[in-house]
Structures are given as C-alpha cells and as structure tokens.
Amino acid sequence: MSLLLGCIADDFTGATDLASMLTRAGMRTVQVIDVPKPADGVPQADAIVVALKSRTIPAAEAIAQSLAACRWLKAAGARQFFFKYCSTFDSTDKGNIGPVADALLAELSEDFSIVCPAYPENGRSIYMGHLFVGQQLLSDSPMRNHPLTPMTDSNLVRVMGRQTPARVGLVALPTIRAGAAAIDEAFKKMRGGGFRYAVCDAVDESNLMAIGHAAADLKLITGGSGVALGLPDNFRKAGLLAETEADRPLPPAGGGAVVLAGSCSEATRRQVEVMRRDHPAFRIDPAKLAKNFDAAVAEAIAWGRQQAGPFLIYSSDEPAHVADVQAKLGRERAGSLVEAAFAAIAPALVAGGIRRIVVAGGETSGAVVKALGVKQLAIGPVIEPGVPATVSLGEPGLALALKSGNFGGDAFFLTALARLR
Numbered sequence: 001m002s003l004l005l006g007c008i009a010d011d012f013t014g015a016t017d018l019a020s021m022l023t024r025a026g027m028r029t030v031q032v033i034d035v036p037k038p039a040d041g042v043p044q045a046d047a048i049v050v051a052l053k054s055r056t057i058p059a060a061e062a063i064a065q066s067l068a069a070c071r072w073l074k075a076a077g078a079r080q081f082f083f084k085y086c087s088t089f090d091s092t093d094k095g096n097i098g099p100v101a102d103a104l105l106a107e108l109s110e111d112f113s114i115v116c117p118a119y120p121e122n123g124r125s126i127y128m129g130h131l132f133v134g135q136q137l138l139s140d141s142p143m144r145n146h147p148l149t150p151m152t153d154s155n156l157v158r159v160m161g162r163q164t165p166a167r168v169g170l171v172a173l174p175t176i177r178a179g180a181a182a183i184d185e186a187f188k189k190m191r192g193g194g195f196r197y198a199v200c201d202a203v204d205e206s207n208l209m210a211i212g213h214a215a216a217d218l219k220l221i222t223g224g225s226g227v228a229l230g231l232p233d234n235f236r237k238a239g240l241l242a243e244t245e246a247d248r249p250l251p252p253a254g255g256g257a258v259v260l261a262g263s264c265s266e267a268t269r270r271q272v273e274v275m276r277r278d279h280p281a282f283r284i285d286p287a288k289l290a291k292n293f294d295a296a297v298a299e300a301i302a303w304g305r306q307q308a309g310p311f312l313i314y315s316s317d318e319p320a321h322v323a324d325v326q327a328k329l330g331r332e333r334a335g336s337l338v339e340a341a342f343a344a345i346a347p348a349l350v351a352g353g354i355r356r357i358v359v360a361g362g363e364t365s366g367a368v369v370k371a372l373g374v375k376q377l378a379i380g381p382v383i384e385p386g387v388p389a390t391v392s393l394g395e396p397g398l399a400l401a402l403k404s405g406n407f408g409g410d411a412f413f414l415t416a417l418a419r420l421r
C-alpha cells in the first residue's frame, strides 16, 4: 500500500473532520499530530492528515510549518496534496491561506490550484464566488465578528486576491454543473491565461464530486473537507485504491472507559447531566485546584481507580459559576489549571488500565492527547457528525473520541462509550 493523498490541515478539529470524510469515502486514513519526527515512522495509510495549529499564527510561521509537513508527506510518497482550511475561509488579508498555498505550489513546482471551502452538508456554499453560511452571506454571518479572523467580505475571489500576488479567477456554478470535463476545460483555460487559483462554486454534493473529479491531475488542492469527497474515486479509477467498504471498524483497544469533560459549552453540559444520571461522576473544582493542585488531582485519580465500570470526570459548569471562578482566578489561570488537571489525570488512569477515552472540549482534547503522548490516530467510523471513533497508533493503543465542546446530542457520551471498543 502506498500513500495516495497527503493533507496539511491548519487546525486539529479540521484535520479530524477531513480525515473522517476520507475514511467515509473509503480511504484508510491516519491523522498525525504535528509534523512527525523521523523516529515516529510513516504509518501505513491511503491518506495521511498532518494536523497543524497554523490558522492564526504569523504567516511566516504558518508557511514554515506547512512546508515541513509538505516535505514530510512528499518523502512519505504522497501522490497528491491537500491544504485544508476552514469552511468559513478563516483568514485575514495577511493570510494565512494565500501565503501558505503559494508556498506549497512553489514547493511542489506547480502553478495552479483550486480554492473551495464549500461544505454544503454544514451549510457552507459558494455561489458566483460568494461564500454563504446557511442563508447568510459570510460577511453577514457571526464570522463577521470573529475575534481573530473577522470575515467582512464574502467574495472569495477578492479575499484570496488580497492574500496572494497571483491572479485569482472563478469557475462559476453553470460550468460546475456542466460536469468534470467542462470544469477541467475551464481550469486549462485559466491556467493558460495566467491564473494561479480558481475559486470553485459549489452548492451541493454533486458539485463537490464534479470538482473533485476535475481536480484528479492537480498536484495541490486547497479547500474545506467537502471538496475531498470526490478524490477517493479518482484513485479508484486509476486502480490505486481498492473498492473497499467505507468505515472499516478499528482494532479494539479493550480496557476500562472514562469520559473527561473539560468543556463548559451547552451541549457538553447536557451530555454531563445525562451521563451523571446512571454513572459515577466526579467534579473537578478549579478553586480546589488553585488551593492545592496536587491533592485535588490525586483525589480525582484515586476516585477514578476505584470505579469498576465507565465513569465521568468533569469540570463543566454553568456560565455564572465559570464567570465567578474566572473573576477570582483569572480566565487564563482557571483554564490552564483545569487543562493541567486533565493532563495529569488521563495518563494516571491509562496506567491503571483505562483504554477507552471520550474527551469533551477542543482545548481539553489537545491537552489530553499531548499528555498521553499520542502522535498518530487511525480514523474510524463516525460516532456523530464531526466526531469519528479513533485509535491511537503505538503502545498502548487507546480508543479515543475527541469532541469539540458544542458537538453531539444529549446522549453523546453513552453513544461514544458504546462505540469505542
């Protein structure tokens, strides 16, 4: 088996989303956290997604990290490359999408790529170059007020045009609807006319499939997870990817199970309530952590080790209490104390035999995965939209479900525990 698709994602949950999409479409996919060291080895996979944290860092650093990822993927034998960014095109006029895409094209000795953040399943569609979030133009959506990447222009040809010295054009919906051959024709014309990027309209999955097919021969594709939908088919047509069933089960990890909830988002708080009804639960109190961190952490670990079945350790709290704690300790300190607590608790529980872990919270997931020394995740079937089951590669294999705070229905923890084997 050789590596077909090498992906570079500008954040962790975006990487998981893309990996999950490729898995669903039948590619064996591994997500690696940061650019692997030579000693980490190259996992056996059809697609590898390198998860960076480069969305809002200075452009020069984002370029350096993305190039390091690209070179590693090249050395691993990738045939095609994918630069994954957010479906709301999160960026500023300084970057990082344009500068990173330019650098990747140069690295791959190529002069043309597409720009397609569309993800109709999640309400992100592009029409006449304008990005919509649900029924709103991007510039009318809440993204307008994002603290780091406020999106005040919906015209992606213009937005991308401000991030690159190169020419940016549009392949509009009528051409996209005419199918892969027409799109390919449009790409050739643009390329010949000196355009480096083609923003591609897409309002439904058939558009994304057609764009994916037309992009079969592009060395680099840039976009959201949606446009990856059509890529596995290209490899199948070329005889490089077997006609295997999607969503292969992962190898079982065995062992005990825990839910670690460090998110205070509404969905997570409801999930905590549902699980608490009939499972043992232990609350982490930031005030106690501030008073005597080691004692509070030791108490949680000792309690966890006594549990026979699945249990919950949570810091989730309602907004008023969180505000109180933040007023006393400071927002940063409260957050980092809780993250450090989960980072200390998780490895101790694994040492005691826990092998299946559900984590709620983006930052919390990052802290836990890092503390556990997890560097590579094999991606399995989706548990609920946006959250696949995963198994860490290396010893011991851990079954992990990493959920961003607001994802999942009320019974998510129970569903996830049942699905992690």
Ligand code: ADP
Pocket: 262, 263, 264, 265, 268, 286, 315, 316, 317, 321, 322, 325, 326, 334, 335, 336, 337, 338, 339, 360, 361, 362, 363, 364, 365, 403, 404, 405, 406
């Ligand atoms: P989400 O995905 O919901 O944003 P994150 O884990 O990314 O969740 O962020 C939650 C942040 O809140 C983390 O930094 C976490 O440590 C912090 N936190 C968790 N519980 C509390 C609490 N009870 N009081 C204050 N901060 C908390």
